[in-house]
Amino acid sequence: MAEEKFDAVVVGAGPAGSIAAYTMASKGMKVALIERGEFPGAKNLFGGALFRDPLDQIFPEFWKEAPLERAVIEQDFWLLGKDSVSKFGYRNEKYKQANTWTALRVNFDKWLAGKAEQAGAVPVYETVVTELLKEDGKVVGVRTDRDDGDLYADVVIIADGVNSLLAKSLLIHREWQPDEVSLAVKEIIALPRQTIEDRFNLDAGEGTSIEFIGETFGMVGVGFLYTNKESLSLGIGIMVNDLKKKRIKPYEVLDGLKEHPMIRRLIQGGEVKEYSGHLIPEGGFTSMPTLAGDGWMICGDAAQMVNAVTMEGTNLAMQSGQLAGETAVAAKERGDFTVHTLSQYPQAIRNSVIGKDLKKFKGLHGLMEDKAAEVLFGQVPESVNEALYNLFLSDGQPKKDKQKEIMRSLRQTVGGNLGAVRLAMKGWRAMNG
């Protein structure tokens, strides 16, 4: 493949890269789609749920052909205590018109990359991009680990995932800090279809998603349990900064959750089919790097496009891939691949739901960096469970006294009245930019 010239080279066949490649190839551009895995999806995982938008706009009614698992009709949030759980959940029959699906990324990513291939993108798999080729400060192609492995292109779309060594070589982001990323470990636990539907109170094809906090040794962490067709995805994401401090092995936190009485029963009898781990970029708005330059654009996880509050990443990746692809098509028409034209892409990101949502939640990072996190993820779940236990306990104590005692103990958990106000203000800022 020596000296071969493409209109565009896309690095990484995950959701961002495959959509970017599809968008450009379907407009007649000559595109190479490079993936380091044995096949697209080989290195990828998520919780995971996939949302209707924006994929529906790119492939209308994709759910009729995409390899999805179950249509989510119930979303739950649990606060775990040591031997207890406080549950908040929402279920609606309207979700029979599905809005969210559970999925497995190995199947999904393969399907999505196939769409780019069908549109004419040239698959270059089992290939690592080792560096960006530059001339006069402009990116002009990529060097790969194949023999004669240089590929030239007018534009390189960098979608190489959370570790993005290429973005680092461009010096557009410094190394992520341990408080900007979480490590998620996950297991696929096989169970018969009917057992899953009985245990989670579901009709055929329906699914549940559960997210939970608590029982993570005070570390900033969110657990998740998703129902697939014939398996459960159970995992936990923990901020790397906290893992470093606590010196607890990530899989031991997962083991603890598996033995929790409220989770143990749900996974009982299941067979672990796969253990996996992946970093999640959770720095949010302030961690996003410069998004375009002369001859390049960057998308998805590589650009920190994850909404840690709503647990969205895959759909943001796909949308960023689409916007970058459209910008490349416009650049091709204009015959200009300098930052002058490519800066349409960061502009489009800012005006999209990606820019707006990440901006809204930009205070979240601040909420996670000090004592507040330990309170929110450690003491609050335990304290709420304790309060509810006392409230429901029949012990002859007048309800008025109980209420007073509960309020007193919750207040104490968050550090008195002043602490409660401080936490509420931080929380407000986190949720409202």
Add this chain to the structure above:
Amino acid sequence: MSQSIEERLFAIRYKADDKSHLIIRDQEVCLNCVTKECNFFCPADVYLWHDDENMTSVAFENCIECGTCRIGCPTQNIEWVYPKGGYGIAYKFG
């Protein structure tokens, strides 16, 4: 139904290269590292400090390529690149 980490890693499909993609830059730095955090935060137990040999061993063939060590090592003492194209982990479910 909790398994050992060895059993867990055994179930993942790997195609191991004969050359490590993870390199400890300087074992002397590990010797002086007080916390040796990599022995804990790695989800695949790739790193292990040996008191008798004064060195950190690297079981790169168990690596699930997450990148935690690249970010987590307090002295950036781990040189981290991707395995060769097509090598390393290949998940079945993801």
